[in-house]
Amino acid sequence: MPTNLPAEAKAKWVKYLEARSTEEKIEALEEFLSAVPKHKGTENLVAWARRKLSELRKELEEKKSRRSGSGGPTFFIEKEGAAQVVILGFPSSGKSSVLRALTNAKPEVGQIPFTTKLPVPGMMTYEDVQIQLIDTPAFVEDLSKGAVWWGTRLLGLARNADGLLIVLDASSNPIRQLEIMARELADSGIYLVRPRGQVQIIRGRSLQGVRVIVNGKLVGCTADDVRKLLESYRLYNSEVRITGEVTLDEVEKAIFEKITYKPSTILLNKVDLIKENQVTSLTRALMNVVPGVDVIPVSATLMSGFDRVPYLVFKMLNLIRVYTKEPNSDTHSPKPLILKEGSTVEDAVREIREEFLKFFRYARIWGPSAKYPGEKVGLSHKLMDKDIIEVRTTIKGI
Ligand SMILES: Nc1nc2c(ncn2[C@@H]2O[C@H](COP(=O)(O)OP(=O)(O)OP(=O)(O)O)[C@@H](O)[C@H]2O)c(=O)[nH]1
Ligand SMILES: [Mg+2]
Known part of the structure; x- marks a missing residue:
């Protein structure tokens, strides 16, 4: 559904794009939000702007506390090896146990949820390739809305990764766990399923007005519609690259949010706690939630099911x-x-x-x-x- 933003809101948006400091960005985004009419077509945009605002406010807080010398712990881990894969999962799903099973790292494993407080790296070997895995503090519902202090940092880590390893607890409604995680990640512009198409907007790249390069197909619109849309946001010197199948709504979405696709593999952990026939039906159901993503039943306690994981992770990374x-x-x-x-x-x-x-x-x-x-x-x-x-x-x- 199109956002049909009034010219005033679009002008405010341009101000946000031009804002330099975090303070200016916050102010401009607040003004933009108040100029956006609230209806079904703008629902996603409003949600995005609110999330961005809370991220910016947090960023400002962090900057201030850094200045006063009391900065929080860092989540950033330097990439090593061929690729960096971030392990994500609900509390006690077995993330740390999985890191222990696949690498030489020895992160703390505990019965109490939220045992892991900071990311822990380890190296997984596939033949002659080293792939860095990172164990993380737990994923929770409403992570992106400030439910836990590490929410935006964990999402940042995921966004920066080359791939994701999602750990689900087979004994505690894994389908719901996956649905929540996929939704939270998508809300933050991180997609687990390869989208049909991709839009890349490079501002200031073109010298002769908006340039639209289509390496695929525009669905229900023309390159001229795309050009006009960008001009209505005063993004006059942008280059728009379309790959795969893309609609005009998706182009508009890309103006606001950077969308990334992360290759992922799902580990259905703790299968020792469920019946064998349940494993098959759960695996199938999980594959329906995220088509094209591998689901591998494992038990970190029994150390079973991990043999194929290094190969499948290497394969997913392309x-x-x-x-x-x-x-x-x-x-x-x-x-x-x-x-x-x-x-x-x-x-x-x-x-x-x-x-x-x-x-x-x-x-x-x-x-x-x-x-x-x-x-x-x-x-x-x-x-x-x-x-x-x-x-x-x-x-x-x-
Ligand atoms: N039965 C069974 N228990 C498991 C398995 N994997 C992990 N556990 C247990 O589940 C609990 C949590 O394991 P962790 O590896 O610490 O889980 P986590 O996801 O890292 O937990 P947080 O760091 O708290 O988010 C521990 O008591 C583990 O022994 C498994 O495959 N089967
Ligand atoms: Mg842990």
Whole structure:
């Protein structure tokens, strides 16, 4: 449903976008909210603006307490390994037990809910890849609305992650747990199911008015409608990139909120506490809540069901491993480059040594993407998991 905002509200929105300090942003957003008419079409927008306001107020509080030297503990954990995957789940669902089962980390496990107070990292191994897992304080209902002090920080951690590992307690209505988590995350712009399409708005990118690049399909509207919509928000110099299927409402939503999709895997934990036939029906029901997401029954107490988890997590992250080889050498590097699926020789060369791009002649490939061992390819060749690459440049001897 369209928001049909009056021009006054749109003008206030522009003021919010232009605001620099947190104080200015809060003031502008308050003014914007008071100018937005409240009806069904603006429901989501109003909810978003209120949430953003509470986030900004918290940010301001934190800034002030930092200035006075009494800042709260930090939730930020430096990324290590190939990717960072954040473990999320309700109190006592078994998050810390899962981290213990999958890594060498030893976070505290307790019968009392809210045992974990701060994030704890650990390293999970899949073949020759290290994936960082982070155990977290519990997820609760109304997390984004200030139900617990760590709510926005936990959501921040999730937003910043490469993927999520969701732990559900099979003995305590896991379907409801998942539904609440999916809703809370979506309210904060974090989607567990890959959306049909994506909108990216880059402000100030275009010099000749609004530029709309469609790499997919606009549903029920034209590129001209998109341009007019952005102009009505005075976003004159924006570039809008559409991938997949996108409606005009979704474009408008993207003006307000940054939406991200997080690949996820669900661990249905504590299956030792339920009957075997229940495991099958629960797994199926959970898959219906989040289509396309893997659901794996496990028991952290019995240490069962975890064998496939490292592989499935690696697979969900859509990463590939590429091994480098020196010219005329028989062996390749033991440590792979970790690249996104769909990466090309150019991406690999950039990782190896960016300046090689200037002197690039060709590459030789062994492995799944090569038509024959040692195939000679150019920069645009698409690589696959477990390829071996040898780069030839015009630099003597390389
Ligand atoms: N029966 C059974 N109990 C489990 C399993 N996994 C964890 N538990 C128990 O559940 C309780 C909570 O486990 P934790 O790993 O601390 O759970 P958590 O999700 O980290 O809890 P918080 O940090 O408090 O949010 C402990 O008493 C564990 O022994 C399991 O697979 N089966
Ligand atoms: Mg814990």
